[in-house]
Amino acid sequence: MKISMYQASAPRFANALRNLSAILDKAQAHAEAKKIDPAVLGGLRLIADMLPLARQVQIACDTAKGAVARLAGVDIPQHPDTEQTIPELKARIAKTLDFVASLPAAKIDGSEEREVVLKLRGQDVKYNGLQYLLGHAWPNFYFHVTTAYDILRANGVEIGKRDFIGTP
Amino acid sequence: MKISMYQASAPRFANALRNLSAILDKAQAHAEAKKIDPAVLGGLRLIADMLPLARQVQIACDTAKGAVARLAGVDIPQHPDTEQTIPELKARIAKTLDFVASLPAAKIDGSEEREVVLKLRGQDVKYNGLQYLLGHAWPNFYFHVTTAYDILRANGVEIGKRDFIGTP
Numbered sequence: 001m002k003i004s005m006y007q008a009s010a011p012r013f014a015n016a017l018r019n020l021s022a023i024l025d026k027a028q029a030h031a032e033a034k035k036i037d038p039a040v041l042g043g044l045r046l047i048a049d050m051l052p053l054a055r056q057v058q059i060a061c062d063t064a065k066g067a068v069a070r071l072a073g074v075d076i077p078q079h080p081d082t083e084q085t086i087p088e089l090k091a092r093i094a095k096t097l098d099f100v101a102s103l104p105a106a107k108i109d110g111s112e113e114r115e116v117v118l119k120l121r122g123q124d125v126k127y128n129g130l131q132y133l134l135g136h137a138w139p140n141f142y143f144h145v146t147t148a149y150d151i152l153r154a155n156g157v158e159i160g161k162r163d164f165i166g167t168p
Numbered sequence: 169m170k171i172s173m174y175q176a177s178a179p180r181f182a183n184a185l186r187n188l189s190a191i192l193d194k195a196q197a198h199a200e201a202k203k204i205d206p207a208v209l210g211g212l213r214l215i216a217d218m219l220p221l222a223r224q225v226q227i228a229c230d231t232a233k234g235a236v237a238r239l240a241g242v243d244i245p246q247h248p249d250t251e252q253t254i255p256e257l258k259a260r261i262a263k264t265l266d267f268v269a270s271l272p273a274a275k276i277d278g279s280e281e282r283e284v285v286l287k288l289r290g291q292d293v294k295y296n297g298l299q300y301l302l303g304h305a306w307p308n309f310y311f312h313v314t315t316a317y318d319i320l321r322a323n324g325v326e327i328g329k330r331d332f333i334g335t336p
Contacts, residue, residue: 002170003280003298012302046214046322112171127336130171134180135336142310143332149311150318154214164311168295168303 005071005112006105009133013064013141014100019166020060020145021093023152023159028086030157042084044151053151055081057089060144061096067137068100070116071129072107173239173280174273177301181232181309182268187334188228188313189261191320191327196254198325210252212319221319223249225257228312229264235305236268238284239297240275 031038042054051059058081069076077099083089111129118125118136127136149164199206210222219227226249237244245267251257279297286293286304295304317332 002172003176003302004170007298008171008176008302012306015303016307046318047324050321130175131336134171134176135183136333138180138306139184139310139333139336140329142307143314143317143329146311146314147318150214150315153218154322156215161308161311165304165307168299168307 004105004109005129005133006108009071009108009137010068010100010103010105013068014097015166015168016141016145017061017064017093017097017100019164020057020148021090022166023149023157023163024057024086024090024093026159026163027152027157031086034156038085041086041152042089044155046147046151046154050147053148054084054089056144056148056151058083058092060141060148061092063137063141063144065096065099067133067141068103068108071111071114071133072103073111073114074103074107172273172277173297173301174276177239177276177305178236178268178271178273181236182265183334183336184309184313185229185232185261185265185268187332188225188316189258190334191317191325191331192225192254192258192261194327194331195320195325199254202324206253209254209320210257212323214315214319214322218315221316222252222257224312224316224319226251226260228309228316229260231305231309231312233264233267235301235309236271236276239279239282239301240271241279241282242271242275 027041028038031041043052045052061079065079066076079092079095083092114129116127116129116132118127146164149159153159195209196206199209211220213220229247233247234244247260247263251260282297284295284297284300286295314332317327321327
């Protein structure tokens with residue numbers, strides 16, 4: 001049977017983003033219980049020169065929507081990076097989930113050899129769809145989802161691997 | 169053409185592990201330049217109740233070797249968790265890479281429907297090969313590779329996303 005490009009992309013990004021949204025719920029509950037100003041969470045960082053939580057969530061969303069759009073050969077919707085609070089970041093994830101769900105499997109399937117061009121540090125870098133999905137989009141996506149988790153975990157939010165994996 | 173189970177597993181785990189090994193080289197160089205006791209690095213954590221760097225690397229290795237072994241239907245080699253220094257952790261990665269490379273594509277291909285049973289919190293949980301690889305092994309693997317990166321990055325090692333992604 002093999003794995004289709006759709007199976008390896010849209011539903012998997014969606015699953016991880018839903019888990020991230022539930023992790024953000026726990027972060028919000030933690031902030032409320034500890035009387036932390038809700039505006040603080042989005043700015044939390046692991047170290048001063050690393051991107052804060054809000055940007056980690058935004059880039060995870062961008063990676064997911066960029067991947068499915070590029071594989072489907074449709075324009076990537078622009079979502080301005082204005083979110084700061086947890087409810088705003090959850091809305092960003094919801095908007096991303098809506099876009100991911102809007103692409104029918106047939107648009108993404110068969111994109112293994114589709115040319116994908118990324119602008120990286122000012123240079124055009126070409127991949128085929130398979131290499132792009134497995135070697136670029138996946139590690140990049142999980143990098144930002146995990147770092148969002150790590151920022152919250154390092155700041156005392158009670159989350160565990162089970163929240164990250166969810167229901168495979 | 170679709171994606172084969174081999175394409176989506178062994179070479180991808182190997183690529184990310186090689187990138188992690190190169191990140192550990194930078195960590196070692198950083199420790200030497202800053203005169204940090206080399207025994208310190210393996211014990212670094214993001215927060216007291218989260219696993220340290222050495223365990224993150226060991227679990228990333230375990231996830232990779234467990235995934236390819238389960239999909240191939242062969243015994244998982246046992247690698248005792250004795251590593252603490254960066255050279256020891258790099259050797260653990262090298263041993264994992266050797267095992268991943270030892271499995272021919274034909275053993276892993278066709279494992280989409282193979283039953284995989286994981287012992288999770290004392291319970292047997294059943295997956296098919298496809299669900300296990302995409303929904304469990306991948307997120308778990310990247311979780312630990314990214315957290316290893318985040319621990320080093322949060323401790324001042326000069327690494328960037330380019331080191332994490334490497335050559336897709």
